C-alpha cells in the first residue's frame with residue numbers, strides 16, 4: 663500500500679469512530695492489526711501474480727461464469743502473517759496471552775503438517791479448529807483470518823480485478839474469486855447498489871432489490887433495518903433464504919473521501935449481532951458474533967423498514 667492509501671485508511675478509521683457508536687474502543691486494536699498487515703505487505707513481494715487473459719476472462723463473465731480464482735497461498739506467508747498478528751494482539755491486549763500461545767502452537771503444527779502451499783479452505787479450517795479447541799472468540803478469529811486472507815488475496819488478485827470487465831457481471835457472488843459478499847454500498851452519485859468482495863476487494867454492480875444469495879426479487883420478502891437514528895448502515899435481509907448483508911448508504915457520506923467498506927464493516931459488528939438475534943444468518947458465511955452475546959444482549963432497538 664502507498665502511504666497515501668495508508669493515510670486514507672487511518673482517516674476512515676477515525677471517521678467511522680465518529681459515525682458509529684461503540685467503535686471507538688476497538689480502534690487501537692483494529693489499527694494495530696492493520697499496521698501488522700501493512701508491514702507484512704511491505705516486507706514481502708508477491709512474485710507471481712495470477713495471470714489471466716483479460717479477453718477470455720471478460721467473455722467468461724459475460725456468460726455468467728465466475729473466474730473462481732483461488733490462488734495457492736504460500737504456507738509460510740500465511741503462518742508468518744498470523745504469527746505477527748498474534749504478537750500484535752498481546753501488545754495491545756496483554757490478557758490475550760494465553761490465547762496467543764495456543765494460536766502460535768497451532769501455527770507451528772499447521773506449518774509442519776501442511777504442504778508448501780495451502781488453499782483458502784485449509785486456512786479457514788485452521789480458524790475453525792482454533793475456535794473449537796481454544797478459547798478463541800468467533801469475532802476475533804474472523805477478524806484475524808479475514809484480515810490475513812484478504813491481505814494475501816488482494817495482492818494476488820487486484821491486478822486481475824482491474825484488468826477484467828467486472829461491469830459485465832450481475833450475479834450475487836464475486837466474479838473474480840467466487841466468494842459471497844458480506845457488505846456493499848449504495849453509490850454516492852446515483853444510489854446504485856455495489857457489492858464488494860470482503861476477500862479480494864472486487865466491486866460489482868447488483869440489482870438494487872434482489873437477494874445476492876438466492877436471487878429472490880420479490881419485494882415482499884426483502885427488507886432492511888437500521889439502528890437508532892444512524893441511517894448509513896442498512897442490514898438488508900431476505901425472508902426467503904433468511905440471509906443478511908450490510909449495505910452502507912454512501913449518499914450520506916462525504917463524497918470527497920474514499921469510502922473504505924472493510925472499515926465500515928468492522929465498525930458496525932453490533933449490527934451483525936442484531937441481524938443474528940432477528941434470526942438471519944450472514945449470507946457470506948462469516949461469523950462475527952459470539953454465541954454468548956446472542957444470549958446476553960437485549961433484543962433489537964432499531965426499526966424494520968420495508
Ligand SMILES: [Zn+2]
Nearest residue numbers: 836839859862
Ligand atoms: Zn473476490
Ligand SMILES: [Zn+2]
Nearest residue numbers: 873876900903
Ligand atoms: Zn435470499
